[in-house]
Amino acid sequence: MMKTVVKNKKLFIGLIMLLVFVCLGVFAPKIAPYPPDKTYVGPSLNPPTKAFWFGTDRLGRDQFSRVIFGTRVSLIAAISVTLICIVVGIPIGLFSGYYGKAIDIALMRIVDVFFTFPWVLMGLLVVVIRGQGLNSVIIALSLSYFPQIVRVVRGAAMSTKEQDFVAAAKLTGESDFTILFKYILPNCFAPLIVQTTIIMSFSILGEAALSYLGYGTRPPMSSWGILLQQATNYLWVAKHLVIFPGIFILFAVLTFNFTGDGLRDMFDPRYKRIYG
C-alpha cells in the first residue's frame, strides 16, 4: 500500500499537502504568533516584515495569524459539506441505481434540478432564508454538491447490481437493505472517494467565494474570502493583503485536486494514460 502511494507522485504530494493543511487548521492557535482578532498588534497596513510575515491589515491585525485561522473555516466547510453530501447522496444514489425504473426517474429529475442550479444562487437563496453565516454556506454548498455523490453512487450501483454475487445474495434471501449497504455500497467506494476529494476542493472555493460576497462567517472571525473582500479596499496601498489569502486558497484546492487525481490514477489506470 505504502509503495503504491509513494510511487504515485500526485497522490504522494497531495497527501503531504493535506497533512500540512490539516495541521495548520488544528494547531492554528499554536502556529499563529498573535490572536487573529486582536487589533493594533502592529502598525496599520504594514507591508510584510520579520515580525509580521504577511503584513498587517487596516486595523493593525496580523495578517499571517488571520490567514492561519482562516484555514479552520475552510477545513470545517470542506469536511461538513462532504459529510452531508455523503449522508444524503449515498442512499439516494443506491435506491435510484438499484431499483431503477420509476423510482430512478423521479429521484433523478429532482436531483438534476439541484445538480444544474448555480451554486451562487443556491447560496443566495439559503442566505435569504437563514441569514448570513457559515452554516448557511455549508447548507447551500451541500445542496449544490450532493447530486455529484448521487450520480457516482447510482452509476456504480447500476453496474454492480447485474453481477452474480448480488443475484446470489438475493437468492439466499438477504433483505434489500443488506444487499444495498453490504454488497453494493462497497463496490461504489473507488469512484466515491475520488468524488469526495472533488467536492472538498469545490467547497473550499465555494466557501471563499460566498464569504467574499459577505454571506459566510461574520467578521471579526476570519475566512480567506473575507480577508480578500477587505483587501480589495486597499489595492492601492496594501497589495500584500491580496496575495497571501489567495495563495492559501490555491494551496488548499491543489491539495485536494492532487489527492483526487492520484486516487483516480490508482483506481482507474486508464485515466493516467490520457491525463498524464
Added chain:
Amino acid sequence: MGKYILKRLGYGLITLAAISVIIFSVIHLLPGDPIQIMFGKNPVPELIEIARKYYGLDKPIYVQYFSWLSKVVHGNLGYSIVNNLPVLELVVPRIGRTIMLTMSGIVLSLIIALPTGLVAAAKHNTWTDLSISSVSLVLISIPEFWIGIVFMMIFAVWLAVLPTSGYYSPFADLGNFVKIMILPAATVASVQAAQTTRMTRANMLEVLKLDYITLMKAMGIRNVRLQLVHAFRNALIPVITLIGMQAGALLGGVVIVEKVFTYPGLGLLMIKSLQERDYPVVQACIMIYAVLFVLINIAVDIVYSIVNPKIRY
C-alpha cells in the same frame, strides 16, 4: 428535429416550474408577516383583515402561487421595496449587460483554449504539454474573484492602463466600453479556458488513439490535416457538453466577477438587493437567472444534437 426541440423545451418548462415553486416557497418561509410589518406597532385587527384580503393573503397557498405566477408570466414582477420602482424596469437593462459579459467570456475562453488544448495534445508528454497542463491545473484551483482582483491589481493599479470598475454603454462610447470589458471578460474566460483546455487535450489524446486515425496515418494523410480536420471534430463534441454542463457554474461565476469589478449587471443588482433586503428584486433576479440557465441548456442540447450525428432523437 422539431420534435426533439419541443421535448427539450418541455423539460425546460418543468425545471422552471420546479424552480418557481422553490422561489415562491422561499418567500413564504421568510420570517415575519409582511402585513404585521406594514401596520407596525399599532395593529388594528379589522384593517389587518382588510389588507390581508386586498393582497390575497387570505386565500389558500396554491391559489396565491398561481396568482403570483400569472403576474410573473405577464411581466409584472412587483415593486422594489427600497425605491418603489417596478422591478421589471430595474432588471431589463441589466440582463443584456450580464449576457454580454458571459458571452464575451465564453468566446474569449474558446479562442484561448481550443488552440492550446490542440497544441498540448499534439506535443503530448513534452515540456510544452507539461507547462500547458500545469498552468491550467493551477487556474482551475484558483477562485475566479481572486484572479479578478489580481488582474485589477496588475492592470489597473500597477500599470494603470485599464479602469478598475464602472460601465460605459457600447452605443455611447465604444472605446471606453471595450476598455471596461477587458478585465471582467478576461477573468470569466480564464477559469473557463483552463477547463476547456484540459478537456480538449484529453479528448484529442483519446480520439488520436482510435482506429480510423491509425488508418488515415497509414494512408499518408498529413499530420496537420489529420489533427485539425479529422480528430478535432470528434474531440469537440464532449467540449460542447462540458460548456453546457458548466452553464450554471459560469452564470454563478459571472455574478462574482460583476461584484469584483462593480459591473452593473444582474448579479450586482441581486447582491445589492439582498443586502438591502429588497426581496422582490432578489426573487426576480433569481427567476431570471433560472430562465437564462434553462435556455442555455436547451441551446447546448440543440447544438449538441447538430454537431453529434450519433444522436438521433
